[in-house]
Amino acid sequence: EPEVTQTPSHQVTQMGQEVILRCVPISNHLYFYWYRQILGQKVEFLVSFYNNEISEKSEIFDDQFSVERPDGSNFTLKIRSTKLEDSAMYFCASSDAPEVGYGYTFGSGTRLTVV
Amino acid sequence: TQLLEQSPQFLSIQEGENLTVYCNSSSVFSSLQWYRQEPGEGPVLLVTVVTGGEVKKLKRLTFQFGDARKDSSLHITAAQPGDTGLYLCAGASGETSGSRLTFGEGTQLTVNP
Numbered sequence: 001e002p003e004v005t006q007t008p009s010h011q012v013t014q015m016g017q018e019v020i021l022r023c024v025p026i027s028n029h030l031y032f033y034w035y036r037q038i039l040g041q042k043v044e045f046l047v048s049f050y051n052n053e054i055s056e057k058s059e060i061f062d063d064q065f066s067v068e069r070p071d072g073s074n075f076t077l078k079i080r081s082t083k084l085e086d087s088a089m090y091f092c093a094s095s096d097a098p099e100v101g102y103g104y105t106f107g108s109g110t111r112l113t114v115v
Numbered sequence: 116t117q118l119l120e121q122s123p124q125f126l127s128i129q130e131g132e133n134l135t136v137y138c139n140s141s142s143v144f145s146s147l148q149w150y151r152q153e154p155g156e157g158p159v160l161l162v163t164v165v166t167g168g169e170v171k172k173l174k175r176l177t178f179q180f181g182d183a184r185k186d187s188s189l190h191i192t193a194a195q196p197g198d199t200g201l202y203l204c205a206g207a208s209g210e211t212s213g214s215r216l217t218f219g220e221g222t223q224l225t226v227n228p
Contacts, residue, residue: 043158
């Protein structure tokens with residue numbers, strides 16, 4: 001079954017450093033997303049991406065965050081200057097055509113720890 | 116801000132019992148999705164319900180979308196230890212699959228042998 005692949009699975013970084021989280025969505029999917037889950041809390045939407053541009057972003061997704069699809073397969077989330085509160089599990093997801101009713105396929109996540 | 120409230124938050128039952136998990140909101144969603152999440156893993160889609168009043172069955176799991184598309188339920192018949200896990204409901208706010216999902220807090224289900 002097709003998978004969404006995320007790398008790395010774990011990342012430890014120092015506060016103030018830049019991190020790039022990488023994702024390979026399912027190849028024929030058109031919509032891409034980043035979500036995060038702080039330990040013990042619910043899954044939160046960060047951003048959605050379609051047709052090479054951001055289609056929607058949450059209030060969490062401030063100027064420290066950016067997304068990019070540098071080639072036909074990868075989808076990245078960059079955090080420019082990490083803060084302690086950015087520590088969370090980050091999930092990439094992708095979905096198929098725009099009709100309502102298509103679910104999302106999530107990756108296994110990257111656990112980001114900011115120290 | 117759209118909110119989804121799931122109940123109960125924790126549920127511990129014996130093998131063979133039935134259970135229902137509820138997901139409620141004051142907002143209307145274009146679709147409601149149910150996921151299951153294992154520790155340290157991403158959510159895995161179980162089902163998507165789209166039409167108000169829709170009922171979908173997946174073996175022993177029955178999913179229902181409320182007529183007003185504000186609430187949903189997951190009913191498990193004759194629960195088994197393999198059903199143990201975190202169940203999440205998530206509502207899509209837009210008319211396309213490119214819209215954000217709003218997740219509930221989750222229901223941690225434990226089925227004891």
